[in-house]
Amino acid sequence: xIYRIKLPWVLLTGLTLICGCSKPKDKISDxxxxxxxxxxxxxxxxxxQAISCFGSKLIKTPNIDRIANEGIKFKNSFVTNSIxxxxxxxxxxxxxxHKNGLRDNLDRFDNTQMxxxxxxxxxGYSTAIIGKWHLKSKPTGFDYWNxxxxxGNYYNPRMVATEDTVTHTGYTSxxxxxxxxxxxxxxxxxxxxxxxxxxxxxxxxxxxxxxxxPEVLNKTxxxxxxxxxxxxxxxxAREQDMHIEDMFLSQDMxxxxxDYGQETGTGGKDGWQQRAESSWLAMLEQLTPEQRxxxxxxxxPIREDFRKQDxxxxxxxxxxxxxxxxxxxxxxxAVDDNIGRLLDYxxxxxxxxxxxxxxxxxxxxxxxxxxxxxxxFMYEESLRMPLVMRYPAAIKPGQVTDAxxxxxxxxxxxxxxxxxxxxxxxxxxxxxxxxxxxEPPGWRSSIYYHYYEYPHGWHNVKKHEGVRTDRYKLIxxxxxxDEWELFDLSEDPxxxxxxxxxxxxxxxxxxxxxxxxxxxGFYEVPHQEDKMESNL
Numbered sequence: 051x052i053y054r055i056k057l058p059w060v061l062l063t064g065l066t067l068i069c070g071c072s073k074p075k076d077k078i079s080d081x082x083x084x085x086x087x088x089x090x091x092x093x094x095x096x097x098x099q100a101i102s103c104f105g106s107k108l109i110k111t112p113n114i115d116r117i118a119n120e121g122i123k124f125k126n127s128f129v130t131n132s133i134x135x136x137x138x139x140x141x142x143x144x145x146x147x148h149k150n151g152l153r154d155n156l157d158r159f160d161n162t163q164m165x166x167x168x169x170x171x172x173x174g175y176s177t178a179i180i181g182k183w184h185l186k187s188k189p190t191g192f193d194y195w196n197x198x199x200x201x202g203n204y205y206n207p208r209m210v211a212t213e214d215t216v217t218h219t220g221y222t223s224x225x226x227x228x229x230x231x232x233x234x235x236x237x238x239x240x241x242x243x244x245x246x247x248x249x250x251x252x253x254x255x256x257x258x259x260x261x262x263x264p265e266v267l268n269k270t271x272x273x274x275x276x277x278x279x280x281x282x283x284x285x286x287a288r289e290q291d292m293h294i295e296d297m298f299l300s301q302d303m304x305x306x307x308x309d310y311g312q313e314t315g316t317g318g319k320d321g322w323q324q325r326a327e328s329s330w331l332a333m334l335e336q337l338t339p340e341q342r343x344x345x346x347x348x349x350x351p352i353r354e355d356f357r358k359q360d361x362x363x364x365x366x367x368x369x370x371x372x373x374x375x376x377x378x379x380x381x382x383x384a385v386d387d388n389i390g391r392l393l394d395y396x397x398x399x400x401x402x403x404x405x406x407x408x409x410x411x412x413x414x415x416x417x418x419x420x421x422x423x424x425x426x427f428m429y430e431e432s433l434r435m436p437l438v439m440r441y442p443a444a445i446k447p448g449q450v451t452d453a454x455x456x457x458x459x460x461x462x463x464x465x466x467x468x469x470x471x472x473x474x475x476x477x478x479x480x481x482x483x484x485x486x487x488x489e490p491p492g493w494r495s496s497i498y499y500h501y502y503e504y505p506h507g508w509h510n511v512k513k514h515e516g517v518r519t520d521r522y523k524l525i526x527x528x529x530x531x532d533e534w535e536l537f538d539l540s541e542d543p544x545x546x547x548x549x550x551x552x553x554x555x556x557x558x559x560x561x562x563x564x565x566x567x568x569x570x571g572f573y574e575v576p577h578q579e580d581k582m583e584s585n586l
Contacts, residue, residue, distance in 0.1 A: 053459040057549060068429075085468050087405040088244040089230075089392070090460070092141070093385050094182055094253040095425065097410035098436040099146050100382050108271060108417070113390035117409050121440025122449035122485050128497050128518070129413040129457050132425045132432045134253075135159070135184050136502075137412040137457055142166065142191075144461035144476035146573055147500065152185070154503035156292070158185060161184035164473060166461035167191035167244060181226040181248035181344040196229050202250045202316045204257035204381070206336055208319040219338060221259050223251050223381075226419045227388040231395050231554025242468070247392070251381040252415075254423075255301045255330070260341060262338060263348040266380030270372055276544050277371070283548035284535055286527045292416070292424040292509040294374060295367050298323060301330035305372045309353045371418050377419065406441040406467060408460070419544075426511040428499045428525050429545050433518070441467075445485050453484050454494050454520070477573060495519060498569040504529065515575075524562035536562070 098104045103115040103123060129137055131147045139152035142165040147153045151160050167177045168191035176193050183189055183197035196211040208215060218225050230247045237243050258266050299305045300323075301551075307327060335346060343368040352373070361369050389409065396402040414432040416422035419564040425432035435457060439445065444467075457487045458478035465472050466480035483490050516525035521540050527533040536550040536559050549555045 074246045078473070084404060085175075086443065087244045087401065087466055088468070089247055089396075089405060089407045090176075090244070090464070091247045091249070091389060091392075091407065091409045091568050092138075092182075093409075093480075095252060095413065095415040096385070096436060097381060097415040097417050097431060098411075098434050099417055099419075099431065100252075100379060100415075101436050103438065104436060107377070109277075109382060111382065112169055112387040112394060113386045114436075116390075116393060117407055117440045118438035119447045120442065120447045121407075121438065121450060124437040124439075124455055125450060125452050126439035126454045126520075127410070127435045128433050128499070128500060129435050130497075131411040131501055132427070132499075133503055133507075134412050135186075136210050138183075139186060140457050141460050141548060144458060144473075144478040146477055146498075146575070147502065149477065149573075149576055151473075153332045154507055155184075156506065157186075158188045161185075161187040161190040165191050166465055167246070169465060169473070170244050170468065170472050173468070174241055175468075176238050176243045177245075179246040179248065180230045180233060180245070181246075181251075182250045183248070183331055194233055196233075196266075198250055201253060203333060203336065204251070204255075205333075205341060208251075208333075208339065209296075218325065221384065223249055223259070223388050226250070227391055230392060234395070234399075234401070244464075249385050249388075251385050252378050255333075256374070256377035258377055259384040262345045262380050262383055263344070266376050266383065267348055267352070269376060269379075271372065271375045273368065276420050276546065277418050279546065281420075283546070286512050286514070286531065286533055286535075287420065287427070289428075289512070290422070290510050292422045292426075294371050294418060294421055294423060295398040297370055297374065297423065298326035298330070300327040301333070302326075303356075304330075304349050304377070305353055305356060306331075307356055351441070354562065361527045374423060375417065403442045406439070406464070408437070408439045408464075410435050410437045410457070410460075412457075426501055426503070426508055426509060427503065428514060428516045428518075428523070430539075430543070433499065439485060441485075446487060449485070449487065451484055451489070452520075453481065453489055455481050455484075456497060496565055496569065498566070498573060498575075500575065509546040515566070515570075516570060517562055519562070519565070522558055522562055524559065524566060526566070534559075 075517055100106055100109055101114055102110045102537065103118040117169055131137060133155060135155045136147045136152050139150045139159050143150040143163060150163065157408060171177045171191055177191060178194040179189055179192050180196050181198060182202060189195040189197060196209055199208050199210060202222060204222050206217060206219050208217045213411040226249060230245060233245060234243065248562065297303065299310045396405055413425045414434045415425050416431045419431050445528045456478060459481050462476050462478045462480040463482055466482040472480065496517055496519045498517055502513055504511060504513045512527045513529040514525055514527040516523060521538065523537045523539060534550040535548045536555060537545045550559060
């Protein structure tokens, strides 16, 4: 095939890259005469800090760890736009948001454009997506799809399969796994398969599985080092509204109106607070009587304790943090358990050896760092994506790589692994050689990031773009602001000290500004999207 790889970092060093050159494929294994199957597992808002193979002390995730141990772990995997729908569009297309047309969650995905599932389908693969879709348009490029409506619920979800809408009874993470296994079981065995197995969890509002409640509700967690960050050098960070204290006492904390009388977050009991309360009451009504009985058995004592304590100020904030962490990590546990079910199924049906399994999340997430939840910012907790991958026929176990990869690279990598030509307009690069143990010369040394959802979206995070290298990060907030932030990640991994005005870092700022402009040029970021282009 034609080996295509786009390396903007080569352009930045002044070297010449000969594109479209022929490169012979390395022989993978005699066991791969049949093309590999693909299972691409994506969860929603799963922080790398909540995965034990990435060093988490908060939770054990033995099944995600198993993928890493039996294959490769990426220490530097990043998202190009840290928000749900845009990240999924980048996965499918291998193109930045400004190229695939989906910049924020209000946009609708153009399902007529080329995606890697369409290319696999054309190459003879049976393709499916099961679970979260969240792109508003109808899934295309799939022989089978069974997807949640919008975000979906944690219990008894409505799902659309082809043209049928069905309300299922059960826990959503379990059901998505059931449907995935059923699809593999009933597949056309004459074809290799690619299934996008996409979990809703652990997206807000974090409802653990009933069977896990005795365990998850009895844990307490240490406050992150930056929990009481004062944002002294970062004005854009001060203006957001994604503090733990901004959470809803209803749907986030699982309380009822009688427990608090009035929401305590920003805005009192108006607007979003009222909508959250109504949504939470409706969600509880959707539980079956059996489910509701068990739910109340464990959450009623929490409600009673909250009423007795009459918490305010710092005590209330820290109580809310514990409640958030219990439910969030409980939701993560159910995802990991179900991944274990799927891995066991592959083993039991002799499918493991020739199946590529990837686990990632659509972006990172804040678990109290800087006092926050959610994502969006280019700071490390939301920029980093967990990424592990195994393929026993080709990938040696126990590998760890520092190579910088992007969600932009997923589509070309999977196409490369199955010998399907990578379209020339895909902006990502295949990291196939990296997982096979030989990093390509000149692999990227910087990444470009761009967030768009302001002012019409949630959480008041301003539009911004930036560049990250192995040590430094430069962020520029724009549109209704012109603010710069520079961090030395080696000296300040928590990104507390903005060095943009420090004379000792002026040369670094100039170099990163040049790098930012070159990356924007390489990725063809339109000038009209940047009202302050001249200020660079």
